[in-house]
Amino acid sequence: MNFLEYIWLIPMYPLTGAVLMLLFGRKLEHGHKNSVVSAICPGMVGIAFLHAVGAVIQLTSTPNHVFEKVMYVWVAGLPFHTSAGTLVRFQADFGYLLDPLSAVMVLVVTGVGFLIHVYSIGYMGHEGGFYRFFGYLNLFMFNMLTLVLANNYVLLFVGWEGVGLCSYLLIGFYFHKKSASDAGKKAFVVNRIGDAAFILGMFYIFATFGTVNFQHVTEAAREGGIVAPFFLMTLLLFIGATGKSAQIPLYVWLPDAMEGPTPVSALIHAATMVTAGVYMVARSNALFQLAPTTMNIVAAIGAATAIFAASIGLVQNDIKRVLAYSTVSQLGYMFLACGVGAFWVGIFHVQTHAFFKALLFLGSGSVIHAMSGEQDMRKMGALRSKIPWTFGTMAVGWIAISGIPPLAGFWSKDEILWQTYSSPLGSKLLYGIGLLTAGMTAFYMSRLMFMTFFGKSRVSHEAEHHLHESPMVMVGPLAALAVLSAVGGLWFKQLEQWLEPVFEPVKGIVHNEATASGQIEYILMGVSIGVAAAGIALAYHFFVAKPETADNLEASLKPIHTLLLNKYYVDEVYSAVFVDGPVMGKQLGSALSKFDAVVVDGGVNGAGWVTRGTSTLSMLWDSWVIDGAVRALGFFTKVLSFPMRMIQTGFVQNYALVIVLGVIVLGYYFIR
Amino acid sequence: MISITHYLFLSTALLTIGVVGVLTRRNMVIILMSVELILNAVNINLVAFSHYWGGVHGQVFAIFIIADAAAEVAVGLGLLIALFRNKEVVNADQVDLLKW
Amino acid sequence: MLDQIFFYLFATVILASAILCVTARNAVHSAIFLIGTLLGVAGLYLLLTAEFLAGVQVILYVGGIMVLFLFVIMLVNIDQSLRENIFSHQWRVGMGAVVLLAAELGWFVTKGGVSMPARTPDTTSQLGNVQQVGDVIFQSYLLPFEIASILLLVAMVGAVVLAKKRI
Numbered sequence: 048m049n050f051l052e053y054i055w056l057i058p059m060y061p062l063t064g065a066v067l068m069l070l071f072g073r074k075l076e077h078g079h080k081n082s083v084v085s086a087i088c089p090g091m092v093g094i095a096f097l098h099a100v101g102a103v104i105q106l107t108s109t110p111n112h113v114f115e116k117v118m119y120v121w122v123a124g125l126p127f128h129t130s131a132g133t134l135v136r137f138q139a140d141f142g143y144l145l146d147p148l149s150a151v152m153v154l155v156v157t158g159v160g161f162l163i164h165v166y167s168i169g170y171m172g173h174e175g176g177f178y179r180f181f182g183y184l185n186l187f188m189f190n191m192l193t194l195v196l197a198n199n200y201v202l203l204f205v206g207w208e209g210v211g212l213c214s215y216l217l218i219g220f221y222f223h224k225k226s227a228s229d230a231g232k233k234a235f236v237v238n239r240i241g242d243a244a245f246i247l248g249m250f251y252i253f254a255t256f257g258t259v260n261f262q263h264v265t266e267a268a269r270e271g272g273i274v275a276p277f278f279l280m281t282l283l284l285f286i287g288a289t290g291k292s293a294q295i296p297l298y299v300w301l302p303d304a305m306e307g308p309t310p311v312s313a314l315i316h317a318a319t320m321v322t323a324g325v326y327m328v329a330r331s332n333a334l335f336q337l338a339p340t341t342m343n344i345v346a347a348i349g350a351a352t353a354i355f356a357a358s359i360g361l362v363q364n365d366i367k368r369v370l371a372y373s374t375v376s377q378l379g380y381m382f383l384a385c386g387v388g389a390f391w392v393g394i395f396h397v398q399t400h401a402f403f404k405a406l407l408f409l410g411s412g413s414v415i416h417a418m419s420g421e422q423d424m425r426k427m428g429a430l431r432s433k434i435p436w437t438f439g440t441m442a443v444g445w446i447a448i449s450g451i452p453p454l455a456g457f458w459s460k461d462e463i464l465w466q467t468y469s470s471p472l473g474s475k476l477l478y479g480i481g482l483l484t485a486g487m488t489a490f491y492m493s494r495l496m497f498m499t500f501f502g503k504s505r506v507s508h509e510a511e512h513h514l515h516e517s518p519m520v521m522v523g524p525l526a527a528l529a530v531l532s533a534v535g536g537l538w539f540k541q542l543e544q545w546l547e548p549v550f551e552p553v554k555g556i557v558h559n560e561a562t563a564s565g566q567i568e569y570i571l572m573g574v575s576i577g578v579a580a581a582g583i584a585l586a587y588h589f590f591v592a593k594p595e596t597a598d599n600l601e602a603s604l605k606p607i608h609t610l611l612l613n614k615y616y617v618d619e620v621y622s623a624v625f626v627d628g629p630v631m632g633k634q635l636g637s638a639l640s641k642f643d644a645v646v647v648d649g650g651v652n653g654a655g656w657v658t659r660g661t662s663t664l665s666m667l668w669d670s671w672v673i674d675g676a677v678r679a680l681g682f683f684t685k686v687l688s689f690p691m692r693m694i695q696t697g698f699v700q701n702y703a704l705v706i707v708l709g710v711i712v713l714g715y716y717f718i719r
Numbered sequence: 720m721i722s723i724t725h726y727l728f729l730s731t732a733l734l735t736i737g738v739v740g741v742l743t744r745r746n747m748v749i750i751l752m753s754v755e756l757i758l759n760a761v762n763i764n765l766v767a768f769s770h771y772w773g774g775v776h777g778q779v780f781a782i783f784i785i786a787d788a789a790a791e792v793a794v795g796l797g798l799l800i801a802l803f804r805n806k807e808v809v810n811a812d813q814v815d816l817l818k819w
Numbered sequence: 820m821l822d823q824i825f826f827y828l829f830a831t832v833i834l835a836s837a838i839l840c841v842t843a844r845n846a847v848h849s850a851i852f853l854i855g856t857l858l859g860v861a862g863l864y865l866l867l868t869a870e871f872l873a874g875v876q877v878i879l880y881v882g883g884i885m886v887l888f889l890f891v892i893m894l895v896n897i898d899q900s901l902r903e904n905i906f907s908h909q910w911r912v913g914m915g916a917v918v919l920l921a922a923e924l925g926w927f928v929t930k931g932g933v934s935m936p937a938r939t940p941d942t943t944s945q946l947g948n949v950q951q952v953g954d955v956i957f958q959s960y961l962l963p964f965e966i967a968s969i970l971l972l973v974a975m976v977g978a979v980v981l982a983k984k985r986i
Contacts, residue, residue: 726867727928740841748849
């Protein structure tokens with residue numbers, strides 16, 4: 048079977064699952080047929096994964112490793128002139144592109160997605176709304192696959208919006224809880240801000256290149272010689288990416304998104320959706336390369352976000368919150384990599400991060416499941432003997448994220464640090480920030496592990512009775528992800544070669560090669576390992592060896608601790624400025640909504656009213672004037688005929704009289 | 720001397736009397752008799768012209784008129800009898816069905 | 820001289836009888852007066868040397884048609900009350916029209932009478948009037964004669980059919 052030709056089926060499998068859930072889910076739920084749901088939805092993702100594997104294998108045998116298939120032309124517009132003066136038509140296809148970059152993404156999305164679906168069978172088994180969860184999850188897979196397989200910005204944006212919607216639906220899955228529904232709303236609204244910027248960026252792209260197709264834009268940009276506001280264009284795209292991938296300033300939704308079920312956090316907010324921003328930036332690498340200022344901004348924001356989120360994660364007590372801030376921090380690393388020009392490294396980190404972050408989230412879900420819903424780490428401890436499989440797999444993820452070789456996280460994170468140090472777009476300052484963040488990452492992850500699995504047990508008595516290892520259906524994916532986290536970094540050389548054609552340098556930009564020598568690279572490698580080990584050791588000291596020191600430090604640095612615990616009060620500031628604030632807040636929103644209701648809707652209603660009015664006039668004209676004319680004819684006939692009728696009396700002598708009168712007249716006429 | 724105009728005036732007078740009878744009387748028999756008066760007026764006219772201008776053509780025409788008048792009277796009176804059988808009256812203004 | 824006297828005599832008879840005929844209340848009286856008119860006309864024909872026509876007039880008109888009239892009057896006539904209106908409702912209009920007609924016809928006659936030639940008695944012919952009429956009828960007007968006979972036949976059949984009780 049030609050997997051490539053049928054590439055459009057890959058998103059369709061999970062869509063089928065979602066539609067089936069939409070149509071039949073309720074009945075299945077009532078019939079207690081959870082097994083059917085469990086078979087359909089993960090099954091669909093599994094089939095999508097197999098298909099994707101087949102397609103990628105077939106891709107390796109195509110020339111240039113590029114396969115594009117346009118299903119049909121979705122939007123076709125009228126011709127107009129670009130800023131360069133050429134005549135173009137807007138055309139957005141419903142088309143799929145499989146090249147090295149999207150191949151990596153599709154394999155990660157379907158593979159990790161499949162494992163998470165399987166895990167969810169066990170995790171969500173006792174919840175209500177089983178079919179709804181899987182329906183939304185499949186819908187998410189559909190949208191994500193559309194996003195990564197799209198061949199143009201518009202279709203990508205369709206998937207972009209779709210995953211935003213599914214994120215909202217899944218964060219607010221427990222919609223009875225106000226905090227959950229609020230979190231869902233927050234995610235959607237913050238995302239929207241980024242989307243607005245993304246759309247503006249797309250307009251710039253079209254105005255400059257006359258097309259939104261990835262291949263064409265990239266080729267045109269690589270050709271060079273185009274004068275366009277690349278800075279603004281790429282800045283707008285990047286703002287869109289910050290919304291979706293939770294960077295400063297639009298990251299605030301991601302910690303709140305932990306209100307959703309843990310598999311959701313694993314899939315959407317660790318492995319796949321949040322990486323969509325990175326994917327989009329990598330896809331537009333030709334444009335970014337033409338705007339060095341934006342690259343600097345990207346790297347700076349990436350680094351700032353990384354250290355900022357890591358610092359918050361140091362003191363959080365909710366196990367999922369730590370992981371959430373960790374995700375934000377790691378996403379900062381990915382953008383740092385893209386910002387210094389090492390796009391393939393950013394994608395590499397996407398892949399490794401997907402493995403170990405999904406593993407850590409699912410593991411934490413297993414912990415929470417064992418703790419009967421308890422998420423506060425201060426109430427955990429010494430769990431490693433109780434839930435050994437969970438501990439073992441999470442330990443692999445912990446080592447991976449800390450950057451200890453030869454696990455996956457080491458290869459990607461180290462490469463990022465090396466590129467930051469050596470690339471002409473990087474700087475020592477950025478390297479320093481990255482290094483410090485790596486240390487903090489190791490520290491807080493170790494803190495998490497030690498507080499949860501080591502030390503003295505602080506578990507409450509009721510929870511202790513229910514402590515049990517998770518079922519096989521949950522542990523299986525954990526084990527699979529652990530294996531992937533262990534070996535997932537070893538193919539970095541092949542990955543770099545595989546992704547090379549996608550990230551070709553653009554003509555006209557001077558690219559200096561890495562200015563440092565190979566020796567420095569190994570030195571830096573050693574430094575990063577040392578920093579990671581130092582972080583782990585520090586955490587061990589604070590949380591296992593001498594737990595009192597942690598409390599003493601906390602007491603002495605109370606203000607800093609409070610600041611970090613309250614996330615730098617960013618949410619409060621946003622709320623004060625944008626929600627309740629005098630200019631940007633609710634007043635503006637309600638004013639705009641009034642404007643919409645009165646002016647815009649009024650305009651529309653007015654159009655309807657005008658139509659009604661003119662048609663009423665028309666009706667009046669028709670019924671009075673035109674029908675009146677017709678009826679007048681009849682009326683006049685009646686009026687005229689009335690005297691005429693009287694002539695016919697039936698009285699023959701009258702007729703005789705008329706004859707005589709006629710004779711008189713005619714006689715006079717003829718014989719005068 | 721009796722010129723033709725005398726006869727013409729006579730004929731005209733007889734004609735007008737006949738027309739008066741046709742237009743004015745209610746009894747249909749008398750209407751028919753007035754029609755006879757009119758025909759006779761015409762006959763006088765014809766015969767007078769025939770006399771004053773020579774030739775008998777006028778008289779022949781008058782003979783035909785008399786024959787015609789006979790036929791007409793026969794049919795007319797037959798109609799009258801048929802009408803009388805249905806309506807029991809012979810007044811013209813009570814038979815106003817020749818309309819509409 | 821003599822013809823003047825006879826003319827005026829006959830004219831008076833004709834006109835008086837005609838007026839009485841039209842204004843009589845009783846239908847039988849009306850019929851009798853009509854007979855008088857017809858006899859007067861016959862006399863006028865004699866003055867106009869139309870002997871055959873005079874004879875035909877008396878025989879046909881008086882002897883045939885008036886008898887028919889009288890029979891029908893006797894068949895249809897009902898008792899007439901004295902107060903019954905004998906004139907129709909349109910008598911005023913009718914009289915007006917008739918006056919107009921009379922005026923117009925009189926005007927025609929006076930206008931045209933100037934051009935009428937004087938009497939030229941026809942003495943060229945040796946034949947009697949009957950023969951003259953017969954010659955003309957059976958030579959020039961043969962076709963109308965035949966048609967007139969058919970007409971009379973049709974009228975007869977029609978009258979019989981019309982007057983039957985059951986067809």
